[in-house]
Amino acid sequence: MKLNTIMKLDTIMKLDTTMKLDITMKLNILRKLGTIMKLDTIIKLHTIMKLNIIIELDTLMNLDILMKFVLMNHCTSRWIFVQYTREKNSIKQQNKYENKNSERTEHWLST
Structure with a gap:
């Protein structure tokens, strides 16, 4: 793991999954990764090798913003993202x- 500008590396080491970030624009925003509530705090990361570590974080509420990531190199991550999008669209349709x-039914009951 190569994280040069991070202030509190121990908060990242406590995560269950390993993180591989090749290109990071503003890594200092990842100081408190254990308590991130919104994904927009890591929107500046342009290359994420294993996106599934983000999906596995229980505290993330909104994954729509994932579409703004420029590059996803991990096949499993692509599949998870596509699967999530399909499920979300399916729920909307349902x-x-x-x-x-x-x-x-309401119309039928009222007549």
Whole structure:
């Protein structure tokens, strides 16, 4: 692991997975990686070799911002990201379908 500008390396070492970052623009924003709530704090990283370590962090709430990463080199990570996007779109479609069915039922009951 090559992290030159990080202040508190011990917070990263405590993560269960290994991190490989080849190109980092502003590494000092990763000081408190254990408590990151929003992914936008690491948006400046242009190359992430293992994106799955980000998905495995339990505290991340919104993964939409992953689309802004320029390069993902890890095949598994690509698959996880694509799978996540598909599942999210599928859930949206399902909710849309359920809403239409609910409206039809309400209309039918009111007549």
